[in-house]
Amino acid sequence: MDAWVRFNSQSQAKERVFRAAQYACTLLGYTLQKGGAAAELLRTVSQLEAHMSLTRKLLRLGNSVEALEAAKRAIHLSDGVLRLCLTVSHLNRAMYFACDNVLWAGKTGIISKLDQQKWSQRSFRYYLFALILNLTRDVYELRLLMECEARYRATKSPPSPFPSNSSPADHLSSPSSPDAPATVALPVLSAWLRRQLHLLVTVLYSNPPLLLDLLKNSCDVFIPLDRLGIYPTGSGFVGACGLASSVLSIITIVHPWLKLKP
Structure with a gap:
């Protein structure tokens, strides 16, 4: 064999x-x-x-x-x-x-x-x-x-105001925090998405085998x-x-x- x-x-x-x-x-x-x-x-x-x-x-x-x-x-x-x-x-x-x-x-x-x-x-x-x-x-x-x-x-x-495994939306909608206006929610969500995108690019850049296999x-x-x-x-x-x-x-x-x- x-x-x-x-x-x-x-x-x-x-x-x-x-x-x-x-x-x-x-x-x-x-x-x-x-x-x-x-x-x-x-x-x-x-x-x-x-x-x-x-x-x-x-x-x-x-x-x-x-x-x-x-x-x-x-x-x-x-x-x-x-x-x-x-x-x-x-x-x-x-x-x-x-x-x-x-x-x-x-x-x-x-x-x-x-x-x-x-x-x-x-x-x-x-x-x-x-x-x-x-x-x-x-x-x-x-x-x-x-x-x-x-x-x-x-x-x-x-420390970040949001844990790495959660999104800003989770905190904005939680019972312990008041409803935030859209003018606050959008910049926070945008910043979180940018951090996640930067994290994704960093991980793929430092792991060429995973990047090639995914592509x-x-x-x-x-x-x-x-x-x-x-x-x-x-x-x-x-x-x-x-x-x-x-x-x-x-x-x-x-x-x-x-x-x-x-």
């Missing part, structure tokens, strides 16, 4: 490059279509995109094993939220890759009379759920880091949303999001310290 995981990891960089090329073709095809390019050129770009997609599916053969191994490691995490999000996410990724392998077999003719539309929709559902869990994990870690940073600032600065998952989530018809955005937007997330993935492979752990 470990030998297969090590072998399979060597193809991840190639798969990311082909993924970037595939979504670049998607974006290029959309741009050419909007520009009124010839039908022959559009057909060539579409065929190139299909070849890139099929090559990616070939490179992802066996990725389910790696995802299951990652789920086995995640189930031993001490943090309950991380354990739940990562374990279920990896299990959904394993199912997504399994459906993707079936699709590859159908496209190459190994499995005849395969309902490719059905299996494609099934794979994107697993992919979407995995991305939602990954984003939940990112937001959870972001919240923990913001609370830690807020506590650190509280020890280095005079990558945020871009990726629009792909299954569009493919499943939940939130159609068009091939141009999907191509741009896929290309951006692929570049971010390549960066984390080239610089492993930028990959969010665990």
Whole structure:
């Protein structure tokens, strides 16, 4: 099992490059279509995109094993939220890759009379759920880091009239304080929002792996949303999001310290 995981990891960089090329073709095809390019050129770009997609599916053969191994490691995490999000996410990724392998077999003719539309929709559902869990994990870690940073600032600065984990609205509406006029509430709320925004930017700036993972998952989530018809955005937007997330993935492979752990 470990030998297969090590072998399979060597193809991840190639798969990311082909993924970037595939979504670049998607974006290029959309741009050419909007520009009124010839039908022959559009057909060539579409065929190139299909070849890139099929090559990616070939490179992802066996990725389910790696995802299951990652789920086995995640189930031993001490943090309950991380354990739940990562374990279920990896299990959904394993199912997504399994459906993707079936699709590859159908496209190459190994499995005849395969309902490719059905299996494609099934794979994107697993992919979407995995991305939602990954984003939940990112937001959870972001919240923990913001609370830690807020506590650190509280020890280095005079006490604030509002605790770091509450908003001005909580105090303005509390029974122990009189109703404040809008002229007082708005500046207080604005100052609190500025502090929270500054805290968010500080945390993300000092944690590049979390920032990259949040950006990558945020871009990726629009792909299954569009493919499943939940939130159609068009091939141009999907191509741009896929290309951006692929570049971010390549960066984390080239610089492993930028990959969010665990």
